[in-house]
Amino acid sequence: MGTTSLQGRRIVITGAGRGIGLATAKELHTRGATVIIGDVDERSALAAAKSIGSNAEGYAVDVSGYDSFAAFHQKATANGIIDVLINNAGIMPIGRFLDQSADTHRRAVQINVLGAINGMHLTLPAMVARGSGHIINVASTAGKTPVPGGLTYCGTKSAVIAITETARVEYKGSGIDFTCVMPSFTNTELIAGTTATKLIPVVEPEDVARAIADAIERPKPDVFVPRIVGPLLWPQPLLGRRIRDLFNHSLGADRSFLDFDPKARSGYDKRIGK
Template identity: 40%
Template sequence: MARELRDKVVVVTGGARGIGAATVHKLLAEGAKVVVGDLDVTPARDWKALALPLDVTDLAGFTKFLDEVEGRLGPIDVLINNAGIMPLGRFEDEDDVKTVHQLEINLHAVIHGTREAVKRMRPRNTGHIVNVSSAAGKAGFPGGVTYCATKHGVVGLSEAVRAELRGSGIEVTCVMPSIVRTELAAGIKDALVKTVAPEQVAEAIVAALKKPRFDVFVPKSVGVLNRIGHLMPRAAGEWLTHVLKGDRVLVDAANSAERANYEQRAASSAPGADEAYGFKA
């Protein structure tokens, strides 16, 4: 039997745009009580969701945000750690600021959010944590080295937490989309796998909440390619990726003029980390 989402309290970080926004709308259609957490909640002000400012790199602020959600709506049933950035460029040209921003938003915030969710859900023996990783969490792509590292971290975190929570009543899901047609993917062209719409990822997330499972690949063919790749000798897999130009996807996008607006917004997406590390705005 599919689980009912009506009246469930669901928190979506980075919920005002992209995959997060599409997921919010799908959840609202299911009758869930949805909370949008984002640096800029302006796009969500007219939605039938509670929109609260959230900087996931301000860990104390993240905790207070979750406290406020529970104070206003009751215990959190589902936490979707969706907030993430993907600045692109040659690894040796990446400065510490860009590295820290990715580590803090894409990984540290997911660790913190997951831990906070476990603390709140374990006493009730119920709950569901969804961590949005990427197909880049299963492979390495030139042009997005640190991004790949953070997404590998999310996959490993999710696997380990799931094992630790076995029998607790808390479900863990790890979502691994290919390139999704959002601002984050500006300048990226179809390669090994065609790009997908954020609504497709949202549908997969909602489906996993109704019928819990851990691995969620979007599209499903990403999972098939991942399994095939792991069966092949490394040299053969790398050769095939090169022939299909999978190793050019992020590199070519990094050099495109289409990414300028996104890269600028991503650079200002971690004020809490900037303050903690003493980076100048």
């Protein structure tokens, strides 16, 4: 498979006011792309675009609302087509299922799952019409294995993985690439107050950003960050629940989202409305 140049490509990234999204916008810009940054916090989106400089735009978008995403999409396409859509926006409320409000669970589903669906529904028609394009959905390794304390989060990321894979099959031969990116613990505010699993290193947003940029240049369906988590996760369905649960326990994955510091997460929880 050949290499796709990012020079002059117009790439939309949601949730790019900070964290993985912002790091990805910066990485893609250094490789020659024009980046269109969307974030629910308009000030963050504008500041991110300003920090990047030329060939960067920033707009407000609430990905959970179709009308809001449609308005953002209209602005993003005002100066050209969208070559790549990166559905990155998401929230990670953690804690015991019944300790979290029904509204918190609902918001996680609306942002993490409907956000990706809204973006795809608005962006795919033009890609299908011209026979080219790339959709990248940012999920999580938590979508591949059960993590107590992350019941809804794991569920939403599993949904994103399934959505991406099903779209890949449904649109096979259309000229459109679909990629699912599955980072492990990433050093952003999402993991504040948590303890990382053993053996698997915490990665930086820039690591995920480089992996995303590489996947655009050389399209592939699945991207794990760090790469080591892929071989650790692939065999799990074949091992059976008992062995899988013992393995996850040995890594400490069964306590990562339960034994957290609420005070350390208070700032993030407040921002996401938990």
